[in-house]
Amino acid sequence: MELKKAIMERRSIRQFTDKPVEKEKLQELLEAAIWSPTAGNIQPWVFICVTDPKMVHNIRVVSPGMLWSTSAVICICSDQQKALKAAGKGGAVFSLFDCAMAAQNILLRAFDLGLASCVIRSFNQAAVRELLDAPEYIQPELLIILGYSDQSPKPPPRNTDVLFWEAFGGVGVSK
Amino acid sequence: MIDVELYRDLIDLISYMTTSARGLIEEPQLYGPFRLIEGVSRICGFFEKREGVDSEFLSQLRERIDQSKFSVMFDVEAFTTMLDETVLMIARQLKET
Numbered sequence: 001m002e003l004k005k006a007i008m009e010r011r012s013i014r015q016f017t018d019k020p021v022e023k024e025k026l027q028e029l030l031e032a033a034i035w036s037p038t039a040g041n042i043q044p045w046v047f048i049c050v051t052d053p054k055m056v057h058n059i060r061v062v063s064p065g066m067l068w069s070t071s072a073v074i075c076i077c078s079d080q081q082k083a084l085k086a087a088g089k090g091g092a093v094f095s096l097f098d099c100a101m102a103a104q105n106i107l108l109r110a111f112d113l114g115l116a117s118c119v120i121r122s123f124n125q126a127a128v129r130e131l132l133d134a135p136e137y138i139q140p141e142l143l144i145i146l147g148y149s150d151q152s153p154k155p156p157p158r159n160t161d162v163l164f165w166e167a168f169g170g171v172g173v174s175k
Numbered sequence: 176m177i178d179v180e181l182y183r184d185l186i187d188l189i190s191y192m193t194t195s196a197r198g199l200i201e202e203p204q205l206y207g208p209f210r211l212i213e214g215v216s217r218i219c220g221f222f223e224k225r226e227g228v229d230s231e232f233l234s235q236l237r238e239r240i241d242q243s244k245f246s247v248m249f250d251v252e253a254f255t256t257m258l259d260e261t262v263l264m265i266a267r268q269l270k271e272t
Binding site for chain 1: 186187190191194195197198202206210213245248249
C-alpha cells in the first residue's frame with residue numbers, strides 16, 4: 001500500500017466485528033513497533049500484546065476510553081528504568097516521544113494489513129500495570145485496540161491554518 | 176449466595192466509574208459529561224437484563240444515548256441535544272412511575 005494512502009485514510013475505529021485478529025498480523029505490528037525512531041537508540045519501551053479475552057475485558061473495565069471490547073490490545077509501555085539510566089531526568093520525556101512514534105508505526109502497519117485500530121490514553125495506568133503483572137518501572141503509556149472495522153467514520157476536518165513556512169505565521173517567499 | 180455474574184457486572188461498572196473519576200482530573204472538560212452519560216448507558220444495560228424493572232424504558236434510554244453519544248467528539252450541539260432529550264425522557268418516566 002502506498003504510504004500516503006495509509007496516512008490519509010487511516011481512522012480511529014472504535015467499533016469492531018467479532019472476527020479475531022490473526023496472530024501473524026499481530027507479530028507484524030510488533031515488529032513495526034520496534035523499528036520506530038528512538039532517541040539515542042535507547043529503545044525505552046515494552047510492547048505487551050494481549051489477546052486473552054478475559055484479560056482484554058479486564059483492561060477494558062479499567063479503561064474508560066475503551067468503549068468496546070476487541071480481540072487484541074497492544075499496550076505500549078515506557079521502560080522508565082532504562083530511560084533514566086540512559087538519559088537521566090530527560091529520559092521520561094524521551095521515552096514518551098518514542099512510545100508515541102512506535103504507536104504511529106503500529107497504526108499505519110495495521111491499516112496496511114487491513115486492520116482497524118484506535119489509540120487510547122484514557123485508561124488507568126496503575127490498574128493496567130497491575131493487571132499485566134508489570135514492575136513499577138514499566139509505565140503503560142498507550143493502548144492500541146485492534147480488530148476488523150464495523151464502522152466507516154467520515155474524515156474529521158483538519159486545520160490547515162497551522163502550517164507555516166520559514167517562521168511562525170510565515171507564508172513563504174513568493175517566487 | 177453470591178450471584179457471580181451479577182457481582183462481576185457490578186465490579187465492572189464500579190471500575191468504569193472509579194477509573195473515570197480518576198482520569199477526569201486530568202482530562203478535557205467535555206469528557207466529564209461523556210463519561211457520565213456513558214455510565215448511564217451502562218447502568219441501563221446492567222439493569223435491562225434483571226427482573227423487576229421496566230426494561231423497555233431502560234432499553235429505549237440506552238439506545239437514545241448510544242445513538243448520539245459520540246457526537247461529543249465532533250458536534251457538541253448534537254451531544255447537548257441528546258442530553259436534553261434524555262433528561263426529558265427520564266422526567267416523563269418519573270411522572271408515570
